[in-house]
Amino acid sequence: MNSNFTFTSAGLACYQTATFNNTTCQWDVTGTQPAMPTLACYETASFNTTTCVWDVTGSMPAMPTLACYETASFNTTTCAWDVTGSMPAMPTLACYETASFNTTTCVWDVTGSMPAMPTLACYETASFNTTTCVWDVTGSMPAMPTLACYETASFNTTTCMWDVTGSPNPPIVTTASGCGNYFWSVNNMTYASSGTYSASMGCQDYILNLTIDPLPTVTASDVSACAGNAVALIGNPSGGSFSVANPYTGPTTTYTYSYTDANGCTNTSAPANIFVTTAPP
Template sequence: MFTMDVLYSTEHTLSRLCDNFRFFLCSIKINRISVIGLPIFFLYLFSVSLNANNSNPPINDLPSPEIVHHEEHLSFLNHNKTPNLITDIELPELSVSHTYCCSGSQVTLSINGNLNGNMFWYIYKDSCGSNLVGITSGNSYLLTVYSTTTYYVSAGQSTSSNCANITVNVNSSQTQPTTACYETATFDDASCSWVVTGDQPDEPTTACYETATFDDASCSWVVTGTQPTCPATACYETATFDDATCSWIITGTQPDEPTTACYETATFDDASCSWVVTGTQPDEPTTACYETATFDDASCSWVVTGTQPDEPTTACYETA
């Protein structure tokens, strides 16, 4: 588009013109004006002359439509103009759609407060009153964030004493983290970071002689170790594994051996788990009518007692 230089002395008049006709002139830089804008400029001078002679309010007093200026078109707001300083006012409350984001992300800045008679919210970065980002008469502004930045907002142009501020963090670390077999890494656009989810399976309950080791290949717990071999026990014994000592405990006693005669033998039988008594008393000897046989445990034999009566004296013709 063909452009021509405008004299510096017309700067204040042009600024006033932009304020009232900003819906089609806000994109024109302060030191240049398009050919299309020249007729409007002279129309404005003519309207000022007419307003001086009638009772209608000047066009500069009419309310302006809500607009949003971009940073590169706002030099006229700071060039050779005295800021409209506002002091002792209630600061607005600020919030952002994301406090963490990726570089180049768009973040909505929300403004909750009173303009206190001013037309615009002024949005700065890095410090209050300098590095103007943009202005808006609404309650939100769309930011494009490339690095961690603190934004400052004031009602009207500001000094460093009356800005609310909020910080938007840019997360520059976007390398996918190493995860365990049971974890999943998902990239979260809101925080511009990897979110790792998933928990290791619960370790199984193990016996005292077992060891649980997590195997990444199968992504499961592997239990190793075997119970000590149960010891051999007699028929009357019981083996019980004790987890406290991690060993076998044998309980039970052999039945008492029975009392046996001198000629008997007691043997424990594992099959029946009882004592078996074997052996018989020696046969009682044959005794004469006058003898008595008695078994003697001490000698383990029969003792024969008794004697034959004395033979009587007989006559020559007698036989005893």
């Protein structure tokens, strides 16, 4: 009578069973170890003969701490995290700006502002110098114009020009006449001809309207008389005066004749002779 027995034995692996083969009079052992599971690169497996399953140990390495601009993917070949991404390039900054990377917003925070343009005079211009980071101010006040002695100038910041004020004093006009010539005390000049003359002293102009009247022609004539007799003196034009008494009764001498014309011009003659002779006895 044939009997088949199936049982496990301490001599068997946990996954094996044994059946006694009455024909071969041997134990037929069946069963194979479960295949090792597919492992991740970071896992190891050991067969647990108690539970008869593979015990898998190991865990994926923790993802590294990433910057805001980085991403990570696990590389099953190298069994490490591949981190990609780079910090955005710092923006080009103006000379007055600074930049700090904001890990929250993942962008560069740019701070700083251009210095305020300085207050300019009307004749100035300003350009910002990116090298020195300051305003370059150019331009200068227009030169004050040449002023007459009676003028003053003040710079007008609205029109950006010099305002010139002042007007000349009216000239002082003198009308005068002279006999033969005229001395003008304004400029210490003597004039012998009629005309209009001008002079400037300091900031004052002067005008002289001058009439020169000729001196009258005055003559005296020689006369003679006997001693003791009076002699009449001769002078032209008539109406003048003699330098000695007229008629004359004195000794031999000379005399002159002076005459003033209608213009008030006075002239005196050259000396004339008075001859007085003594009568014969």
